Amino acid sequence: MRRRFPARTLAATALAVAGLLPMTLGAAPAAAPVTGSAATAATAAEARELSPELQARLDEAIRQVMRQAGIPGVQVGLWIPGQGRYLRAFGVADKETGEPMTDRMHMRIGSETKTFTATAVLQLVDEGLVGLDAPIATYLDGVPGGAEIRVRDLLDMRSGLFNYTEDEDFIDAFLDDPHRVFTPEELLAYGYRHPIEFEPGARFRYSNTNYILLGQLVERVSGRSIEAFVQDRITGPSGLRHTLFPQGSELPEPYAHGYTDRTPTGTVTDSTHWSPSSSWAAGALVSDLHDLARWARDLATGTLLSPGTQAQRLDVLPTGVPGAGYGLGIFDINGWTGHTGALFGYESLAVYLPEQRATLVVLLNSDIVAENAEPSTLLGRAITGIVTPDHVYDIPLG
Numbered sequence: 001m002r003r004r005f006p007a008r009t010l011a012a013t014a015l016a017v018a019g020l021l022p023m024t025l026g027a028a029p030a031a032a033p034v035t036g037s038a039a040t041a042a043t044a045a046e047a048r049e050l051s052p053e054l055q056a057r058l059d060e061a062i063r064q065v066m067r068q069a070g071i072p073g074v075q076v077g078l079w080i081p082g083q084g085r086y087l088r089a090f091g092v093a094d095k096e097t098g099e100p101m102t103d104r105m106h107m108r109i110g111s112e113t114k115t116f117t118a119t120a121v122l123q124l125v126d127e128g129l130v131g132l133d134a135p136i137a138t139y140l141d142g143v144p145g146g147a148e149i150r151v152r153d154l155l156d157m158r159s160g161l162f163n164y165t166e167d168e169d170f171i172d173a174f175l176d177d178p179h180r181v182f183t184p185e186e187l188l189a190y191g192y193r194h195p196i197e198f199e200p201g202a203r204f205r206y207s208n209t210n211y212i213l214l215g216q217l218v219e220r221v222s223g224r225s226i227e228a229f230v231q232d233r234i235t236g237p238s239g240l241r242h243t244l245f246p247q248g249s250e251l252p253e254p255y256a257h258g259y260t261d262r263t264p265t266g267t268v269t270d271s272t273h274w275s276p277s278s279s280w281a282a283g284a285l286v287s288d289l290h291d292l293a294r295w296a297r298d299l300a301t302g303t304l305l306s307p308g309t310q311a312q313r314l315d316v317l318p319t320g321v322p323g324a325g326y327g328l329g330i331f332d333i334n335g336w337t338g339h340t341g342a343l344f345g346y347e348s349l350a351v352y353l354p355e356q357r358a359t360l361v362v363l364l365n366s367d368i369v370a371e372n373a374e375p376s377t378l379l380g381r382a383i384t385g386i387v388t389p390d391h392v393y394d395i396p397l398g
Helices: 052-069 110-126 151-155 168-176 184-192 208-222 226-235 289-301 307-313 375-387
Strands: 073-080 084-091 324-326 331-333 336-343 346-353 358-364
Touching: 052 073, 052 084, 052 375, 073 289, 073 375, 110 151, 110 208, 110 226, 110 289, 110 307, 110 336, 110 346, 151 208, 168 184, 184 208, 208 226, 289 336, 289 346, 289 358, 336 375, 346 375, 358 375
Parallel strands: none
Antiparallel strands: 073 084, 073 358, 324 331, 331 336, 336 346, 346 358
């Protein structure tokens, strides 16, 4: 069996998925009661609940996806002004102990991290310290093709730089020791050993290499670590008290365990404490449902950027996936704006529908593909198919 890296990306065409093992499906998981105040998750949405009929349809749709995909636990938050809110936690956070999932549990959010890194870069653009159309070589040395690759090309996944997470030596190194701590320089070296795949700006190709470089850009220009910059300039001002770069492989309490089959043999394992250093500025952040609900709105509405820079962020270009466009660290999927993330045993989805000012957040503790789709996509498709049938979230695997 070909060894595969445990984290995948937004673009279905970015990574091949092969050799998956089926997972035994159990009984329908029960929904846990919601804890905490809904106002902390959606200040712009009404406090009343969705209608009982709509809640029942969503409950059943989510349970069905969980059965089909073998997902241990799920958190779902949905806020639709004029209709109400829906907060649920299903299944278990820990398969060994049976601890129930709640809507307050921390999880790794994978490539949702890219929205924070992109926002940091765009804040520097607003300050005149970084030029979107300046070559990355203006700020960082040693980047292959750096004189031709613009900052914009890194942000919108059109640099042509090889995705380091697809390098066979990186995959082997990670899976030989999932607790290994990688440096950003080591990650980039895996990508740099491959030739540039196309002329910068020519087409979309999702590459985590881009966002490792952008993390370095923030640090070089600001003179601060990406972790400190994000905390002081993004999570702090947005009131995200449960969103952080972990110092190591730890997770803040309470947290859900993650389960993956991205292993040498394809067997499912508890990957909770694998080292997130393998993703750094491209995918290492930890958060919770309520923070991501607030962030999905701030990201889509540009509360931390100038209107002009926000407009450039939202200028999405085709990706080759029907209905999917990608902007500057943000996507548009059939009208839903935001990002998704996957990191060894965890997946996240945090999106905003401007047309209805609706917010949807899904967090789950499995990244095991089922029915030719990421489990977060299956859940997003099922939920939006009910509540916004004219705007169904869907990213099929290629």
